[in-house]
Amino acid sequence: MTSKFFAATTSGLVALAMASGAFAQAAAPAAAPPVTHGPALTGVCIFSSQRAVAQSQVGKAVDARLKTIIQQVNAELTAERTGLDNEAKALDAKKATMDQNALEQQAAALQVKANAWQRKGQLRQREVEATEQKQLARVYQELDPAIRQAYQAKTCSILIDRESVLLGNPAMDITDQVVAAVDARIKTLTFDRERLDQAAPGAQPLQPTTK
Numbered sequence: 001m002t003s004k005f006f007a008a009t010t011s012g013l014v015a016l017a018m019a020s021g022a023f024a025q026a027a028a029p030a031a032a033p034p035v036t037h038g039p040a041l042t043g044v045c046i047f048s049s050q051r052a053v054a055q056s057q058v059g060k061a062v063d064a065r066l067k068t069i070i071q072q073v074n075a076e077l078t079a080e081r082t083g084l085d086n087e088a089k090a091l092d093a094k095k096a097t098m099d100q101n102a103l104e105q106q107a108a109a110l111q112v113k114a115n116a117w118q119r120k121g122q123l124r125q126r127e128v129e130a131t132e133q134k135q136l137a138r139v140y141q142e143l144d145p146a147i148r149q150a151y152q153a154k155t156c157s158i159l160i161d162r163e164s165v166l167l168g169n170p171a172m173d174i175t176d177q178v179v180a181a182v183d184a185r186i187k188t189l190t191f192d193r194e195r196l197d198q199a200a201p202g203a204q205p206l207q208p209t210t211k
Contacts, residue, residue, distance in 0.1 A: 040171040043157030047147060048175045050163060053139055056179045061188035062135045069131065069193050073124045080117055084110070123197060130194040138189055146181035150174040 053059040087110055095103055151159055154174055162173065 035167060037167075037169040037171075040169045043155065044172055045151060045154055045156035045159045046162050046165060046168050046173045046175075047150075047159055047178065048162035048173070049140070049143070051175050052143055052178050052182070053136070056139070056143070057183045057187040058142055058189060059139050062139055062191075065189075065191065066128070066132055066135070070128060073128060073193070077117070077121050077124065080120075084114055084117060087113075127194050127196050130196060131191065134194065135189060135191055138191075142182055142186055143178060146178045146185070147174075149181055150177040153177070 054063075091103070091106055091110060098106075147159070151174065154177075156174070159174075160168075162168070162175065
């Protein structure tokens with residue numbers, strides 16, 4: 001019964017470790033052969049938003065907080081899954097001596113709990129994703145004035161996204177200046193996980209698993 005019972009519920013324990021990818025995707029690239037650049041183009045500047053988020057103190061702080069939230073969510077789901085596993089095993093042990101109607105009733109009740117657990121895992125996944133999106137937007141808000149400041153300081157006429165440029169003269173890149181300016185102004189943001197179940201009027205709250 002146990003393996004069959006959980007066959008449809010394993011997705012409840014979501015793979016949340018990927019959630020903070022937007023803050024980690026600008027990892028240092030593999031070493032490449034040196035390139036000889038042409039002269040820097042006057043008025044043309046380059047900026048890497050990914051690198052600025054990943055290397056700024058506020059971006060690192062948000063990434064660390066997201067990872068903590070992910071660990072908390074997975075701990076919550078794992079504990080409830082263990083409780084459901086134990087209930088299923090206990091029911092398996094009693095099925096030879098239990099009345100068939102009583103067995104079916106308890107199995108149905110356990111299935112309801114497992115379905116609720118799976119929905120809860122899906123909800124937590126959406127909450128973590130919503131949290132990441134909201135905090136990433138906040139980091140970009142903090143970057144914006146620093147980008148404008150660096151743009152004006154270098155007398156840029158156009159600013160090109162580094163992720164859309166295969167190669168470019170580093171002298172035209174203002175990312176480091178932006179990161180330095182942001183680090184001088186802000187180093188962290190405070191936030192908790194978004195609660196989507198509280199945002200839906202009339203929604204029935206998920207009940208914790210009875211152990």
